[in-house]
Structures are given as C-alpha cells and as structure tokens.
Amino acid sequence: MDQKRELSSIDLAALVTELNRYEGAKVDKAYLYDDDLLRLKLRDFDRGRVELMIEVGDIKRAHVADPENVADAPGRPPNFAKMLRNRMSGADFAGVEQYEFDRILTFEFEREDENTTLVAELFGQGNVAALDETGEVVGSLQTVRLKSRTVAPGAQYEYPASRLNPLDVSLGGFKRHMRESDSDVVRTLATQLNLGGLYAEEVCTRAGVEKETPIDDVTDDQLRALHEALERIGERLRSGDVDPRVYEEELSDDEAEDRDPRVVDVTPFPLSEHEGLPSVGFDSFNAAVDEYFYRLDRDGSEEGEAPADASPSRPDFEEEIGKQERIVEQQQGAIEGFEEQAEAERERAELLYAEYDLVDEVLSTVQEAREAEVPWDEIAETLDAGAEQGIPAAETVVDVDGGEGTVTVELRGGDGEDDDGETTRIELDASAGVEVNADRLYQEAKRIEGKKEGAMEAIKSTRAELEAVKERKAEWEAKEAAADETAGDGADDGEEEEDGEEYQTDWLSRSSIPIRSPDDWYDRFRWFYTSTGYLVIGGRNADQNEELVKKYMGKHDRFFHTQAHGGPVTLLKAAGPSESADPVDFSEETLREVAQFAVSYSSDWKDGRGAGDAYMVEPDQVSKTPESGEYIEKGSFVIRGDRTYFEDVPCRIAVGVQCEPVTQAIGGPPSAIVDRVATSVTLEPGMYAQNDAAMMVYRELKGRFADQSFVRKVASADQLQEFIPAGGSDIVD
Template sequence: MEPKRELSSIDLRALVTELGRYTGAKVDKAYLYPESLLRLKLRDFDHGRVELLIEVDECKRAHVADAEHVPDAPGRPPNFAKMLRNRLSGADFVGVEQYEFDRILTFEFERGDEDTRIVAELFGQGNIAVLDETGEVVQALSTVRLKSRTVAPGAQYEYPSSRLNPLEIPLETFSRRMDESDTDVVRTLATQLNLGGLYAEEVCSRAGVEKTLDIADADESTYRDLHDAIARIDERLRSGEFDPRVYEEDGRVVDVTPFPLAEREDLPSESFDSFNAALDDYFYRFDRDGGGGGKDGGTGAAEPEKPDFEAEIAKQKRIIEQQENAIEGFEEQAEAERERAELLYANYDLVDEVLSTVQSAREEGLSWDAIGETLADGAERDIPAAEAVEDVDGSEGTVTIRLDDTTVELDATAGVEVNADRLYQEAKRIEGKKAGAQEAIESTREELESVRERQAKWEASDGAPTDADAAGEDGPEGDGDASDAEDADREIDWLSRSSIPIRTTDDWYERFRWFRTSDDFLVIGGRNADQNEELVKKYMDKHDRFFHTQAHGGPVTLLKASGPSESSEPVDFPDASLEEAAQFAVSYSSDWKDGRGAGDAYMVEPDQVSKTPESGEYLEKGGFAIRGDRTYFEDVPSRVAVGVQCEPVTQVIGGPPSAIRDRVATSVDLEPGMYAQNDAAMMVYREFKDRFADQSFVRKVASADLIQEFLPPGGSELIE
C-alpha cells in the first residue's frame, strides 16, 4: 500500500475540532523550511510550547507537533518567514476553519495593530497565502493566476469554487446526485459526492452495501443506508469523540485516521489520545523512514551519506504518473469543448432562437430577471427553445442551455458562430496545455534518468568519495598542514562533492535587491515604493551613483561607493560596474515585466535626486524628481543570472550575468519569457538539483523560495 501523503477533507474536519483547544496561544516565531514547510512556534497558558506545522509540498498536512519532532531552525530566514514574523510576533491565535468541504484551512490571528489570516491550500500543487484583515493577499508561497481565481500580492484572496459537502446534504439531494451517476456506488460516492476513495469504501462497508453495485440497481433503501452511514461519521466528527489510529504495513506507516476504519481492520494499528498526536507520529515516522525526505535544518553532515536514490526515483515516477494523468484529462477536456461546439451547430436553429430572444429582450429594456421569467413561462408552454434554457446569469451576461444531456454556457451578446468559435479556441488552448505537459514529462524523465545515473555511479564506486569530494582535506601523505597552500590554490569541484558545508551570513542589504559587481562594488535596489523611499533617504551617499530606467516602474538602484558605517570617499567607478548597475536597473523593471528584451537606463549624481516636484506636478510614493544632465545607457539587455555560491558563504545570488558567473559554482541565465516567477524559480531549482551531487545542500541554500527573491517581476525563460 502506498503511504498516505495528504490529509483528506474528513481528516481536516476532525483536525479543526482539535485545533480549537489552542485558541488564545501567542505566536513567538515563524520559520519556513525549503520543502514548503511552515512552522509557527506558539506559547499557550495550558499547553505550554505549541509547535504548529503546515506543509504544502509533496506531503500536505497540518498539525501540532511534539517539540522533539520539530526540525532544527533553518539558517537565514527567507522573506516570507521575515514577513510572517513581523505580522505575527505576539499575535493571538483565535481559531481555524475548514473552507466548506475543501482541503483548505484558514488560521486566524489577532494583534492590536493588525489581524492576519493564513490560508493553507492542502490540495493540488499546494500553497500558503497570508492575508490582511481585508482579505488582501500580503504574500503567498506561489502566485496563482487562473481564469477562475487569482492568488497574488495585492489582490483579494479568492477561494476556489466550493465542492458539494456530503456530510450536510439531505437525503433527497443525496439520492438525486446518486441517480445522476452512470457508474457503481463506490465510484459515485468517491467522485460525485466528494468522499474520496478510502472513505467511499468505508461508507459502503458501514452501510452493508456492495461497493461494485451498479447505480441502476440501487434503490431508495440503498441510498438511505448509505446516507445514514455518512450521517454517523458526521456526528462523530462534530462530537470530537475520536479514536485516532496510525496503521502499519510491512513495518512502515501507511495511514492515519481520526477513528478506526473497517477498510483498515486487516492492518496492525496504534491508538493515540488525540488526532494531532497521531498525525505528528505518522508524519514524523514517514519522514524518518524516507517517505518524504528529511528537513534537517542543520549545517550539513561532515561525513558523506548515501543519497536516498530510491525515494528520489519514486518521486520522479509519481510526478510522471501525475503528468500523464493530466495529459489524459486535457485530452478529455479538449474533446468535451469540441463536442459542445459541434452541438451548437447541430442545434443551430434552436440555439439561434434562444440567443435572438434574449438579445431582443435586452434591446427592449427588459431586465435579466424578467428575461428568465419569460423563458420559464415558455418552458411551461412546451416551447423547445425555452425548455433548453437552464439558467440566465445577468451578472455574467450568459445563458446556459442543455443540448443532448450536455450543458453549454453561451455569451448572450454573441451569435451561434462566435460562441462555437470560443469553444473551439478553448479546446485549442487546452491542447496547448497538453503540449506543455508533454514537454514537462520529457523533462521529468530526463531528471529520472539523471538520478539513475548518479545511483549507478555511487554503487559502482561503493559509496567512496571522489577526488573532488576530498578537496580541501588531508592529501595522500596525510600531511594536512603541508597541503593547505596547495588546497587554497586548487579549484574545488563543488558540483561533485557529496557533502558541502553550509556557511551563512546576514548582511544589512539582503532585504533589498542586491548584487556585487565584477569589480566588487555593492549595488542595491528597491523591491517596492517603500524601499525606494528608504534607499534614497537613508542609504544614498553623496559619492554613490543613482540609476533608473527610462520606462516607468523600476527600482531605485544605487551603486554604492561605501557601506553605511564606512567613511565615504570619491570613487572612479569602472565602466564594467556602471554597465552592470544599468543592466540591473533595466532587468528588474517594467521592461522585463512587459517582455522587452532590452531597455534604456540613466545615471545621475545623488545631489540631482529630489523629493520636491516641479511646480504643478505631483510625485507618488517611491518617485523622485531628477534635475540636470543624465548619463544614458541605451539598449541594455534584459538578462539576469541566478547562481549558487559555495564560498566564502553558501547562498543564492543573482544579477547581471557578468557579475554573477565568476562568483558561483554554477548559474542559470534567464530572459523575459512565458513562465510565471514561481514556476521559473522551480525550474531553476530543479536545474541546480540536477547539477549538484549534494541534493540536501541544494534544498537548504537554493530552494525555489530563495531563488525567487532574485528573479525579476513577470514571466521568465531559461536560456540554454
């Protein structure tokens, strides 16, 4: 049996009941680990130290953990963790809710100056969004921009369309939904009633109904037994009377449930006092046994350990299976859209009559409600066109009709041909997603093959360190002191080392955009209007240089002559540093966001920059007036490199390629393109994982979250 990696909707319903007992706990600190694991450390009067874990990567879970099961604090906190610490430190935990019957939890925190909500999406790709008191997204682990919803900083958070809740529907609705199915009972419960495979089987067992019973052979008595079984589960969830179990198979954990299941009675199990405790035990053992990979927050092992090749191979196979299922789904969706388009043409006269009727009524000034009532009257009089109408939505300007048991939503302002063409275009768009998924499969297969090759090399060498692994250690004579000078001059092959020590730093400028030029001058830029203001007012010195793009919407960029606490002297900046600062200003501006391959920038002295506008003009926040002559840099390429630095510190850095390449063990160049920032970051992360032998090192110092800090706003493309 494949071990459980995600909590079900029923699991979350039970979890919410138990998490309520921690209401009133105060937040101490927030941590974010590379594998999209969020840890909130709280203090509670009754329970003492409370460790809340939320994970949205391959494992999707939320629960309170034993202090001994919590990973060590990671190194330098990423911006997401810093933002949470600023908003949550000292805040009170006031409760958690499950959204409808979805795998979404909303955690609420209150503080005198501001309230915060954390939304954990424990489905699909997984995500964590942080909202302010108005519901606006402050920050999210992943930006989502879909036709149906948007999750992005500055936008109002939108929950996905809610699903049918099988725990709350009356028997009449339950029976109707079951009757609409054309498959067997257990599949209907799993998909149409949203119970999922395991609990659909459990309901059948508790109701004494054969799982494979065809819906056509089910009757009201069958439905009543099934509905009663679901009601008993709901009653147990509401009461909080759980008997949590962790199930094992062949010595490893495979499932965790809030109460014993008939479907698991053949497996050995362990009982726990609370569902939280059961979840904590399950996922701790799951991680420890290699089910989900470790999340060690330490500084790297001194001795090389065998990478968990089998777990990585299994992971890549799962990804390929998911991608193949996605392709199959795209094919079905595209075919369904084409069938709808063809139905419009097959019923051309009827569809045209519906659209013409609605359009004429709107021209006459009838409201959408009145149109709906007119069509309903026509249906009662057996008018075919009116009978076909299922819904009229004035807010969207649409009419939904049913043709041959298929519903089609129509733009009421357009004709049959336009609506059919829209459906054909949607089919093409979905097929485009299929092509993208096929490319992704090839990429994953290549990554799978790469893992297998590394495994073969490791086994061929019997796990012995290579010469590159031993660089910097005692030489063959065993005289470490004598070889120190040689080691200092020898270039270390960081990519091949099986273990890379982690050395971190926490410099003042790291909260801004930054890089060091090829001549080692510091360049810093603002991430937003507030930081632009701060850079000019607090960090711009008279001997620095100020850069900005000609295009509106770019960071204030400072080429620093000295640090904040250093004495300032005039500097004759080399041309290379000036050009790199200009490229930095262009690449992180709206030029990149708008997909332009190049842009213009200018440079001025600090005394030419002012917050005082010209007479009759207004300066918005983060804007400045520039007076006097400017030095222009024209047709500057929009291009950045992101790399992994291994010495003297281990970190991700990014900026103009010429300034980055010589400082890192490896790098990736990017230009404006089609992939969203978070997707591009994940692609770069996978590229780094493929290049480094020490996979643990990459997870700790070059996670997708850390890489994303150095990517320009907007879409990107990796350059081969």
C-alpha cells in the first residue's frame, strides 16, 4: 500500500477545528526549510511553544508539531522568511479556515500596524502566499500566472475555481450530480463529488452500495443512503467528534523481526476500508497528523541511507519518466473531460431553447402557483397528476425541490420526430425564465472552458519537465557509454592515461558531495573569474561603486562601464588587493568577457535589450573631480581621454554550481562559467522577475544532482539570485 503524502479535503476539515484552538498565540519567528517547508514558531499563554508546520512540496501538510519533532533552524533565512518575520513577528494568530472544500487553508494574523493572511495551497504544485489587508500578494513561494488565475507580488490573490462541497450538498443537488455522470458510483463520488478515491470507497461501504454499480442502475434509495453517509461524516467533522488513527502496514512475522512497520495513512476517524490494518489511536487529529508525517520522514530517511563507501547510483529515470507520462495522461483526460462537460452544458442550454414552449409552460405553472402561495409539495402532486393525464409539460418534470427552489425536467434530444433521441435532465431555477436558465448553462460552459485553459497551461509545463528528464537520461547514458569505452581501452595494457588530462568527477551523480565553503574578500560585490583566470568585480550600488574605485582599483587594472546609464563600476583586476601587480597584456577574449559582465548587469538588461555597448579605460583616466561648475553624483565618475569601445555585446549570463576546489554558486559570462561548474543554466533578458528566475534556476539545477540537499545548501534560490541581473529574465534553451 502506498504511503499517504498529502492531506485530503476531509483531513483539512477535521484539522481546522483543532488548529483554531491556538487562536491568540503570538508569532515569534518564521523559518523556511528548502523551498517548500514553512515553520512558524509561536508562543501560547497556556500551551507555551507552538510549532506550526506548512509543507507544500512532494509532501503537503499543515499542522502543529511537537517541538521534539522539529528540525533545527536552517541557516540564513531566505527573502520569503525575512518578509514574514518583518510582517508577522509579534502578531496574534486570529484563526484559520478551509476555503470551500478545496485543499486550501487561510491563516489570519493580526498586528496593530498591519494584518497578514497566509494562504496555503496544498494541491498541485503547492504554494504559500502572504497577503496584506486588501488581499494583495506581498510575497509567495511560487509565482503563478495562468489564464484562470494569478498569484504574484502586487496582484490581488485569486482562489482557484470553486469546487462542489459534498458534505454540504442537498439531497436534490447530490442526486443531480450523481445522475449526470456516465461512470460508476465510486468514480463519480471520487471525481464529480470531489471526495477522492479512499473516501469515495468509504462512503460506498458505509451506505452499503456496491462501488462499481453503474450510475444508470443506482436506485433513488441507494442515492439517499449515500447522501446520508456523507451527511454523517460532515456532522462528525463539524462537531469535532474525531477518533484519529495512524495506520501501519501489515507485516508478516519474519518481516516484523527485521524492521518496524511503515505508516501508510492517517485519518480523523476509523475507516472501514482500513479494517484489516494495524492502527494507533490519538487524542487529537493534529497529534496523529504530526506523528504520521514525522514517521513518514523517518521512514524515508532510513530507506534512503547508503553506506559511506557506496558508489553513486543511477537515478531512476524510468520511474520519473513514467510519473510524468502518467501526469500528462491524467491532464489530457482532464482536458477532454472539460471539453465534454462544456459541450454538454451548451447542449443543455440549446435544448431548453429547442423545447422553449414546453419548458416555459412548466416554469410559468410553478411560478403562478408560488405567487398564489401554493406549497411545494402540492405543486409536485399537481404536476404528477398532470403527467398521469398525459399533459406533455407535466410529463417532463422528474423532480421538484422546494428547499432549493428548483424543478428538474427531462427533455428528449434528437429531431423531435421520433422517440429515439436520448433524454437529458436539466435542473431549472423555478423563479427564473427559460432565457435566464439557459444563460446560466452557457456561463457554466464558459467557466468549465476556463478550467480547460488552465489545464492546457499545466500540461505544457509537465511535457517540458518530461522532455527535461529524457534529456538527462540521454546525457547519463552517453556518459556511461563513454566511461565504458574508456575502461575498455585501458584494460588492454593496464597503464595509466598519458595525455596529462585530469580525471573529471561526475558530480551530478554523486550521492553525497562534501561542502567546502569559500571565504573570499570580494563576495559582497558582483564578481567572476574570466576564462583566463583574472578576477572581475562590480559594484551593486553607488556606495560600492565609490568603494571599488577608491579602495580596490590598482594602477594596472582596467575600468569598465556601459554606455547606458545605470551600469555598475566594473574592474578587471591585475592582482589581489594586497598583492603587487605588473602590467598585464589582457587577451581580447578576457576583455570581451568583462564587457559582457558590465553590460549584463546594467540597465540594458533591465530594459529588456538583447545587447549593449561598453567601454574600457585605464585607472588614471578615472576621476572624482568634475569640470568647473559641474556636479558628480555619488557612484559616478569623470572619464577623461580616449576610450576602448565594445559594441553590441550580448546580454547573457550563466549561473551554475561549482564543486571544486570549493563548493558555491557562481555566475557571469557563459564562456567564463560553464567550464568551472558541474552544471549551469544560461539566462537572457526576458519576462520572469529576478526572484522568480532564481527559483526556476534553482529547481532546474537541483533536479540535475543526485545529492539535492547539497544544492539546497550551496545554491539556494536566494544565493543564485545574487548572480541574476535585476529585471526580467528567461532561461535560454
């Protein structure tokens, strides 16, 4: 049995009640582990330390954790954690709600100067967004830009399209949604009623209805039993009447001697579907969820441990390819399903117009009766009597729901000349006319088509990920083939290679990479080493521009700047700050790399230009003394004498992970970077904001290493952002 890795909508409904018991706790600090686990440390007057965990990666959860189960705080907080600390430190936790029946939790925090809302999206790719009092996004772990919704700093937060809540739906609405399906009972409950597979099976079991019964064969009594089973679950969740269980796998006696059982599920109450599994009970569902995910992480760590001398293992490309292909298949099925649903809604609207007189007669009859204050049950009896008398309009009515104020009619499609056309059930708002009811169906078709567009955007992303995995597989196999060929060549004489080339470590496939952090004086500036080995440093602001010229510019260095306003001071160093230097005849290749560095970190990139011009001068041509009557701003300089120009220099940089002789993220002109790193990503001016581009690069680089924890430590998104120019960027294919 697969281990549960995501909380369901029903799980979240049970958790909300318990999480609200911590109302009034004060926020102490925010931490972000990796790029998907948010920890909020709070203090409660009665309970003391409270650890709220929100994870939105491969594992999706939100609960309060036992402090003993919380990992030590990570190192330097990334920007998202810093922003939360600034906005929320000292704020009171004001409560949490589940958004409709979706896997979305909305946490409210109040402070005298400003309030903050945290929205945790525990579905799909997962996300956490921080909103201000107006609902505007202050920051988010991921930027989402789809036709159906946008989650980006500065934009109003948009929730996904509403989903049906099966725990609140009326009997009439439940029957309608079930009858509209062309599948069996359990699949309809899982997909159309949004219950998911496990709870759909549980509802069937509790109602005594065979899971695979086709919808066409289900009786009204069976539908009523299913609805009652749902109502009981809903009442139990709303009242907080839980009996939590953590379920474990069932082991044979021999297996039990070798290892402890893995956890496989956590539920707010015992499930008939898990009747044969061992389980552990808990006093609260929150405690059960905490224990489950703590043990899940521990199980994964134990399984993932390898001997210290173990050789790097081949990544399971086939599993990842299969996973992505399954996702594509599911997304394609969803797109087709949306197309069918939208077309069905339009056909229903057109059918109303095709049978306009008949439908209008039904609606007019009901409306006149209601105006005369005739009870709904008498209206239903009158229509039943009319049907028995053969009145066509009355014969179309199959249900009258006074609680919902609806009338359901069954109309026959086709050309109307025979009885061969299929019948279609349509629920009508009894207080409205034919046109309003038809328009409602057209609007529903448009809404479904919007979901289809969102799914089409998602499938593009998944297909891109699939191609990336296939490319990595091909690269790996090519390296294996080359290694085998080299080994075969050397096996003949057993002698070492004599070509003088060093052995190249395959850092990407190593299961563990030792971290050797540098401590360089120039780290606080922009910097890179040219392909010929010379250090280049650039200012990040006016203060650093001043400092570079006054403190670090040597007489044999070269000073670079761009023709465009707003470029950094860039120095090509002939030697280090404490070293004596001799005159250097820099190569043309070196000079072009420095020019590209200066252009790429200037306003040329920020303005979206693909290229720019730079110039170079000797240090003695640079002065802070202006002409008489003129003024020089801080960070600016007067250049006197001839300049050497570099025209149409491409705006392009590479960012990568260096593994030897030190481990660090580096960035600069591609020709200077790609040979110094284990792997790199090249960027050019584009559409993605600096922080979004950094996250994209981080995820791309992390996916290439077997030791992904190494990338998180030396090349996090915040560390990579230091090397990405301000303004929009795109990854170069």
